[in-house]
Amino acid sequence: MASSLTRVPNRAGAAVAGARATVRGGFVKQGSWADVGRAAFVGLMMIALSVAVIAIFAILAWAFVEGRTRLDLDLLTNGPSTARRATAGYSVAIVGTLQIIAGVIAVIVPLGTGAAIYLEQFADRSKWYNRLIELNIQNLAGVPSIVFGILGLAFFVRGPFSWGQVAAAGSATIALLVLPTVILASREAIRAVPSSILEGSLALGVTRWQAVRKQVLPAAFPGILTGIILAISRAIGEAAPLLLVGALTFVTFYPSFFEGGFSALPVLIYNYAGRAQVEFQILAAAGVLLMLVILLAINSVAIWLRARYERTW
Amino acid sequence: MSSSTVQSAWSGSSTGRSLQADSPRYGEKIIIGFLFLTSAVSVAVTTAIVIALFQPLPGFFSEISIVEFFTETEWSPGYSDPKYGVWPIVVGTFIVVITAMIVAIPLGLLSAIYLSEYAPDRVRKTIKPVLEVLEGIPTVATGLFAFFWLRPFLEYLTPWLPWSGLFSTGVAGVAVGLIIIPLVASVSDDAMRSVPRSLREGAYALGASKMRVALRVVVPAAISGIIAAFVLGASRAVGETMVVLLVAGAGSPSLSFNPFEGIQTMTAYIASRATGEIAVGTIVYDTIFAVGALLFLTTLVFNIIAIRFVEKFREVYD
Numbered sequence: 001m002a003s004s005l006t007r008v009p010n011r012a013g014a015a016v017a018g019a020r021a022t023v024r025g026g027f028v029k030q031g032s033w034a035d036v037g038r039a040a041f042v043g044l045m046m047i048a049l050s051v052a053v054i055a056i057f058a059i060l061a062w063a064f065v066e067g068r069t070r071l072d073l074d075l076l077t078n079g080p081s082t083a084r085r086a087t088a089g090y091s092v093a094i095v096g097t098l099q100i101i102a103g104v105i106a107v108i109v110p111l112g113t114g115a116a117i118y119l120e121q122f123a124d125r126s127k128w129y130n131r132l133i134e135l136n137i138q139n140l141a142g143v144p145s146i147v148f149g150i151l152g153l154a155f156f157v158r159g160p161f162s163w164g165q166v167a168a169a170g171s172a173t174i175a176l177l178v179l180p181t182v183i184l185a186s187r188e189a190i191r192a193v194p195s196s197i198l199e200g201s202l203a204l205g206v207t208r209w210q211a212v213r214k215q216v217l218p219a220a221f222p223g224i225l226t227g228i229i230l231a232i233s234r235a236i237g238e239a240a241p242l243l244l245v246g247a248l249t250f251v252t253f254y255p256s257f258f259e260g261g262f263s264a265l266p267v268l269i270y271n272y273a274g275r276a277q278v279e280f281q282i283l284a285a286a287g288v289l290l291m292l293v294i295l296l297a298i299n300s301v302a303i304w305l306r307a308r309y310e311r312t313w
Numbered sequence: 314m315s316s317s318t319v320q321s322a323w324s325g326s327s328t329g330r331s332l333q334a335d336s337p338r339y340g341e342k343i344i345i346g347f348l349f350l351t352s353a354v355s356v357a358v359t360t361a362i363v364i365a366l367f368q369p370l371p372g373f374f375s376e377i378s379i380v381e382f383f384t385e386t387e388w389s390p391g392y393s394d395p396k397y398g399v400w401p402i403v404v405g406t407f408i409v410v411i412t413a414m415i416v417a418i419p420l421g422l423l424s425a426i427y428l429s430e431y432a433p434d435r436v437r438k439t440i441k442p443v444l445e446v447l448e449g450i451p452t453v454a455t456g457l458f459a460f461f462w463l464r465p466f467l468e469y470l471t472p473w474l475p476w477s478g479l480f481s482t483g484v485a486g487v488a489v490g491l492i493i494i495p496l497v498a499s500v501s502d503d504a505m506r507s508v509p510r511s512l513r514e515g516a517y518a519l520g521a522s523k524m525r526v527a528l529r530v531v532v533p534a535a536i537s538g539i540i541a542a543f544v545l546g547a548s549r550a551v552g553e554t555m556v557v558l559l560v561a562g563a564g565s566p567s568l569s570f571n572p573f574e575g576i577q578t579m580t581a582y583i584a585s586r587a588t589g590e591i592a593v594g595t596i597v598y599d600t601i602f603a604v605g606a607l608l609f610l611t612t613l614v615f616n617i618i619a620i621r622f623v624e625k626f627r628e629v630y631d
Contacts (some may be wrong), residue, residue: 038524049425049440052447052498055491059450059458066461123352135620137355142545142616143609144552146580147362152606153587174349176358183355209341230449237451240554240580244587266453270555273457281461285618287369288454299449303442306346 039302058129060292067286075286078235079252079269085279090287095254096167097236100264103171103257104178104235105228112182112231113224119183121198121212137140141180148177149244165246167255172239178231185230189223190216221307229302234297239266264290306308326566366606373599377461382397382603388577390597397600399607401568405482409557412486412572413493413550417552418543420490421497422532425542428498429505429525435554441499448495456559459488478612480562480575488556500545504538505531543623548615552608554580579608583617 011225078089126218152173156163164170167219193216201211217224247267255262263271265287273284349602374382377397385398424444428437438509464484508531516530532539562575569576583601591598 029522034522038522041524041528042431045423045427048420049331049422049427051443051491052424052494053618054444056447056450057444057460059454062458062462063364063454065523089395111351111354114348115355118348118352127489131354133352136359137352139353139613140359142548142612142619143362144554144580144612146552146583147605147609147612149587150601151358151362151365151476154368154602155361156485158533158593159365178354183352207341209344233449237449237453239451240558243535243554243584248588266451266555269457270453270559272470273460273559282455285461288457291451292340292454295449295451296446299442305440 010064011029011194015252055298063285063289063292066285067282067289070282070286071289075283077255077291080250080263080272081252085277085283086284087271090268090290091263092251092254093263096170096251096263097265099167099173099255099257099262100234101232102173103168104175104232107175108179108182108231109228112179112228113186114222115183116190117212117217118184120187121208121216137180137183141184145177145238146240146244148173149174150243151243158274163258165249165261166259169245169266170242170247171257172263173245174235174238177238177241180234181234182227185227186220186224188222189227192223192287193219215277219311222305224308226302229305233298235300236292236295236298237266239264241269242267243270255313329470346593347615356600362609366602366609369599369602370448370606371594375601376596385436386568386583387566390600391591392566395597395615396566399604401609402577403607404568404570404578404583404605405561406578408482408570408576409486409489409553409561409578410547410550410571412483412545413490413545413553416487416490416499417493417550418547421546422501422539424494425501425539426527426532430523438501442494444498444606447491448526450492452492452553453554453559455488456556459560463488475573477574478562479569479571480560482576482578482594483572484559484571485557486550488560489550489553492553492556493549497542497546500542501535501539503628504535504542507538507626508534509630512597532627533624537622539625541619541626542621544615545618548612548619551582551615552612554584557581558584579604579611583608598607 073091076094077086077091079083079092080090081088115133119130119134119137123133125134129214152169155161156169156172157165159210161169161172176207197215198208198211199218201215202208206214242264247262247264248269248271249261249263251261251263269284269287269291272280272287275281367392381397382399386400387396387398388401389396424440428440433441456492460479464479464481465486467481468474496560511532512530513526515525521529558581561578561581565576583604586597586601
């Protein structure tokens with residue numbers, strides 16, 4: 001009895017070893033070239049991934065090397081000037097960008113979350129208009145930013161609103177541009193909340209809106225906030241639509257939201273870069289570095305937020 | 314204390330209260346109506362875009378025949394002898410798109426295969442944010458980098474190529490390619506990750522290597538999602554403005570296929586024309602809207618194709 005107990009594992013072990021040898025014998029004949037091919041494939045994938053990383057560092061390194069002589073306080077406190085090229089800065093553009101961002105937040109927070117809540121929790125998908133809205137948002141997310149610039153030009157600068165070339169027009173244009181991505185991100189955050197949470201509260205007799213407001217939204221909040229922060233970081237870097245609503249003019253004063261011209265960080269960088277004097281090109285590189293540092297900080301907050309509050313239900 | 318409230322709640326309901334809500338809750342109906350309106354804003358935005366783009370077109374095409382617009386091979390609005398053939402800037406756009414796809418398809422797809430099939434969870438969690446950061450870099454930064462550094466660097470590496478002038482459409486395409494790698498990679502990665510595990514395990518059970526499973530099983534199974542990723546990338550490349558404006562610059566008004574010199578694209582034309590000194594209401598000003606409408610329709614077609622492919626993919630595996 002005892003001997004058979006010790007022999008069984010041995011026999012099984014021998015069978016496994018035999019089977020393994022047979023399989024190996026069958027496959028090793030493919031030759032070591034197959035191993036070389038597999039290793040080369042892994043190498044190729046590593047190279048592909050490193051290109052993305054190298055690109056980020058190359059842009060940062062270029063901006064630092066090129067703009068290092070202008071990384072001073074003047075960059076933040078001085079406005080644009082053609083007379084004092086060596087001490088010109090981005091103050092006016094920073095204020096313009098802050099105004100634009102304030103307007104963008106005021107638009108995308110209610111509209112983005114509202115639309116996402118409606119589409120995820122209240123929309124009856126058998127109704128044609130709800131499907132139209134969904135398809136429309138997907139399409140809108142793929143419309144080129146410069147087309148939003150044309151929209152801003154035709155509706156906010158001239159046409160029905162006729163605000164002129166002011167920060168409000170730039171702000172409204174950028175807000176509409178990032179709105180679809182906020183809606184899509186918020187929808188995903190709401191969808192990630194398990195339906196059992198909603199159903200549990202519904203079973204206790206609350207209305208659907210109460211359940212959504214008190215249970216689903218708090219649970220989805222970190223995801224929605226991440227989407228909004230990423231949209232803001234995109235809004236800071238957008239230049240093309242602002243070119244069309246008049247941000248390229250060389251504004252040397254602090255603009256008000258509805259009056260006078262305005263400027264924005266990425267547009268002033270573009271403006272400086274297009275000037276012949278080398279001081280302005282250095283200033284443009286310093287501006288790129290400034291903008292990238294701001295954006296990296298914002299993105300890190302978003303990524304940290306997502307990692308911190310990511311829950312597996 | 315709490316037990317007594319529970320008790321009273323129970324006794325309250327035992328008297329046969331109706332399950333009907335006590336109040337019609339008009340407040341909530343208003344809230345839901347407001348939520349509906351917020352989502353309807355996007356439809357209004359699309360409508361406004363269509364109006365903005367197409368409303369000036371009847372006036373434009375009454376002066377410039379639509380035949381000239383699509384057959385003439387010179388684009389020189391505002392010149393002394395203006396020609397309005399849109400082909401040169403359409404060709405410029407597609408040179409940028411094709412170069413971008415040559416860069417982004419292999420790099421994006423290989424990155425996606427690694428992320429979905431090879432990367433341990435920990436590595437995946439660090440690489441994904443890095444790709445997001447690359448996607449979030451403002452295009453004006455990428456454009457300046459490509460103009461001031463990448464273009465001279467590539468010319469230094471390959472002096473035998475026919476570089477001419479400060480601008481290069483090809484380099485613009487390479488820079489746009491870098492920008493769309495994250496998009497291509499993340500959409501393909503999503504597609505490959507939603508391929509059912511059983512397909513992979515079946516292939517492993519037959520003795521296939523990891524590479525064979527990735528290339529012969531997972532990629533073909535996810536192919537419609539991957540194609541959607543490519544189409545979305547191409548659509549993004551068509552609409553890219555700042556990089557093209559900076560690196561491809563203002564090209565000659567006639568047709569050119571040379572990626573080593575500057576060529577104007579649809580987006581760069583709109584941006585440079587809108588920032589120039591052109592009187593509102595003139596025919597030259599209206600070209601902004603004609604080219605914008607063409608650009609909008611092009612990306613619309615691309616986006617619809619991509620959405621179709623994604624839907625097809627979902628049908629198979631959901």
